Amino acid sequence: MSSVDTALALVASRFRLEGEVQSITPYGDGHINVTYLISTTKRRYILQRMNTDVFPDTKSLMRNIELVTAFLKARGKETLDIIRSDDGGTYIDNETGAWRVYAFIEHTISYNLVPNASVFRDAGAAFGDFQNELALFDASQLTETIAHFHDTPHRFLDFKAAVEKDELGRAASCRSEIDFYDAHADVYPVIMDGLKDGSLPLRVTHNDTKLNNILMDATTHKARAVIDLDTIMPGSMLFDFGDSIRFGASTALEDERDLDKVHFSTELFRAYAEGFVGQLRQSITEREAQLLPLSARMMTLECGMRFLADYLSGDTYFATDYPEHNLVRCRTQIKLVQEMEASEAPMNAIVEAVMASGPTSTAEHGEGGAR
Template sequence: MTESNEVLFGIASHFALEGAVTGIEPYGDGHINTTYLVTTDGPRYILQRMNTGIFPDTANLMRNVELVTAALKARGKETLDIVRTTSGATWAEIDGGAWRVYRFIEHTMSYNLVPNPDVFREAGRAFGDFQNFLSGFDANQLTETIAHFHDTPHRFEDFKAALAADKFGRAAACQPEIDFYLSHADQYAVVMDGLRDGSIPLRVTHNDTKLNNILMDATTGKARAIIDLDTIMPGSMLFDFGDSIRFGASTALEDEKDLSKVHFSTELFRAYTEGFVGELRGSVTEREAELLPFSGNLLTMECGMRFLADYLEGDVYFATKYPEHNLVRSRTQIKLVREMEQRADETRAIVADVMETTK
């Protein structure tokens, strides 16, 4: 839902902005929150209406963001800069909506599609460096913002519930996609079982490591800031690696309708692995290294079944632009997983090689 200009100007007036507001326009293509770019006769800002249906505990979500950004700044890292309200709060509830403002990070760019391996290698380095930072962060300070976020077996139960209900009679039109996710059920518990029995270490993770959540310097191409900190909470490093591969090692956009354009690139997989493992080599366990290639499969299947479940439920979670949008997204994920499965020997060899050369 977008707001009128008059309403948005009124909302912006609740925050301690420098300069007079001259314009507010929709910005970006995020699935969850509603984002606007605020221009003033001084700095620019990002204004967001947070999705309280997905993040109901706004106070603790913003406390997480405040804690993490303060720790990053203390280490000299560029990060999101929260602009407080005129009363000093980190967010405001206005007319039933939860709103926040960040300073716009100038002279940066982000990518929805990897233009070349060097960019993806830099992304891997940036998320690996961020993982190193999080390793020193006390997880007990953080609130879980979305329960079971990367709990794939739980997501699968949600998917089966959506299928059983079939509220909008859509299941008949996507039986091959349904069958794909049902047929992989024996793979979904691998990481959660490892976290449960201790064979996979519990870490503090970003949990939404899409390429477009890194701001790159517009001149040097180097990563400057990791954004979208709403899902930082305890999890597995495999979640962060796998989600990056899901999004970035694809040759097409997440919602590409023409599946002939959608391929899993092992060249991009290698580039990201070199960057990510290069930063984390000293802390990657043997079991994590063994599962790095599979984590791409797992997170792609998890996201794909979430897209399909949302399609079956009437598109209530992810923002859509047309009725079959989530179904299209689900199909791209299936195409990627099938190619990941075909090239499993190659990705295992890549991880082994990178682990060896970065000792």
């Protein structure tokens, strides 16, 4: 184990791992937590240093994950497997941070871009099934890990504060982007107002439903497990649907510099809606269905203004590789919103057709659902 970083090796030694540690290497491309892959003589694990600036209540965060994964396991679902620390806890705290370990889910892949409509349809079914399973879970047990996470009006207030403060003097270089978000202020309250007045039901939601938070089987490409449960909280199913579309129905990565490559795909929107609504057909309300297209725009607007607010504030939240990284991300989101707005009529027609159709069958599309 001489080649393993000493500090990381000490962290790993605090968990009940099988076998002798052979390597600990950086893994993945997440924005928030720092992730490593542990390889031992027996198996592999995921080691993460949690971002306690973003998630200051580590105890409640891990309790949420422990409750939800135990519930899903009891229902026969494949999910994250928390590896206990040497004292039986779900994480450790030391001078280098708060750390946790999950068993590595072997023979899986994840996608940063949708490879085809069938995979995206299966992803929609996976997140729809995830919500279905958790409909039986007592949401009152969960702690809100990030206050106002998908509260778009509150995010807009944060954005306006960042513009006003303009810590690094960057606002002058992105005035058109700032104006874009100001011009959309009238739509920001729609979902939150619906939750407040009861016209939208409160559900247990994942709240970060990017395509790469689903592990697909490496052979069948069917969904196996929903991961990254840090933001699981009560909310609207529109948060989950909209964020999936924001990420998955784009033809480019969210930090693509060449905006000519960034487009919104109505066909991918259709595929995801078929999978997602197909799983929730018995419980989705008429108002939720009506707002599915708007939710895609809303989550894209919200994410973009968060990227821009972070850029204006000195890149303190999202990990960046270069000074304009968050501004580039913001611009891809603006391009997607513009194309979604131009596609409003076909998006509405797609939802109407999906709602009018029967349950989506796996045989019809040649792809299985989540298992």
